[in-house]
Amino acid sequence: MLMAALTGLLIGSVMGLTGAGGGILAVPALVYGQGWSMQQAMPVALLAVTAGAVAGAAEGFAKGLVRYRAAMLMAAAAVIPTWTGVWLAGRLPQATLMILFAAILAGVSLRLWRQLSQPACDEEQRALATINSATGRFVWNWKTGGLMAGIGSLAGLMTGLLGVGGGFIIVPMLRHFTNLTIHGAIATSLFFIAMVGTLGVGSALAHGASLPLAFSGGFVIATIAGMLAGRRLVHHLPARRVQQGFALMLSLVALSLCWRALGT
Template sequence: MEITLILGIVVGAVLGLTGAGGGILAVPALVSGMGWSMQQAAPVALIAVAGGAALGAVEGLKKGLVRYKAALVMVISGLPLTSAGVRVANILPQRWLLGAFALVMLIVAGRLLRQACMAASGVAAEDAAWVRLDSTTGRFHWSWTTASLFVSIGALTGFMTGLLGVGGGFVIVPMLRRFTNMSMHGIVATSLLVIALVGSGGVVAAVVHGIALPLQTTALFALATAIGMLLGRKLASRIVERHVQLGFSLVLILVALGLIYKATFNS
């Protein structure tokens, strides 16, 4: 019980500090801390991450930061792919899933390190937005390009959610930053809504495919994650974003190396 609470608070705090990306630590925390397999850990992690994301999404909705249509398109295109991801996860050997998760963590860590270095050197990010918000209405001008972008993001998010039990913020946030001109606050708020809904779909898909949820442990982990997220959000305003990115990227690298070791020698 104590381990579950500690893991949940730590994961929640990182989720609150990093916005939409901290949930990527939930699965390895459960795999290492509870001794579970990836398949066991994924739906429990998704419940906690989806619940934490829902709290952030409600705040974003109140502030008018969420782009409803974009989020809806991503959810509709992502939900069917969660089931496909769960099916693939049930087929793949444990060491392959661990290796895939480690690779994803290293990619995210590399992206965060690049952003932190650019911020430290004062280099502005390249403006290569494919889809732009209208400056007068604050809404997207919908076209085939706009729809295709959000469908692609949603589909990839849904598949990765089912496959690895991650919320998908590591997919949504960088792609929205790269291909749209949304503000970072709008990106995170929209991403959190998609994570909450697609993550819930991933939990349903896992249960349908026969994965049993330990109800008491799941409830404790989800509650602790929510508490940790609230604490993390309070701390976020007091810490320089670049320092958070650097610290989080180093944690991801260390955890990824641990997963690679586990996949190589213990699976």
């Protein structure tokens, strides 16, 4: 139980700081820490990530940061891909899932390092979807709707297939393709994770997954506590340092998973 509490605190803190990374780190942590398979770890990880996201999204709503229409459109677009991902996860070999997971981690890490090395640019000029400065909300048109649906579909597939919340896709894509602030992107991502994670957990249970109640309960409580702590810390830490640490952590986890997969 101590390991569950410590792992949950770490996962929740990363989610609170970045709006992403909870599921990315939770699944490998359970695979290594508990000796579980990817299939065993996924539903427990997703349950904890979803619970943490609910707590973070509630705070985002209270501060007016959640772009709920965008999150709801992304969540609607994610329904079928999430179910598809769960179906695929039950039929892929363990080593294949590990290598796929490691490849995605490496890709996200590379993208984060590239963002850090690029000079700042005008977000308004590059944005495919923009925020109305007067209302703080997205300007809705077909391009905005298509972008949100595309982001949601990809995030949903990863949620079902790998047991992750999708925030590691949503936050970077919202920041790259829109002029939404980092705090708005994190809060919107957490609301999406709360909705789609609930679907993912239900889908996993419907496909025969089991949740060890005592361990899962402790893991969930610790993740929520870590999330709330992370949300308070994020305003006191340099965003660049947080991104550097997150990118380095993803790189190390990806290498470790590759080593384990190739050794099985």
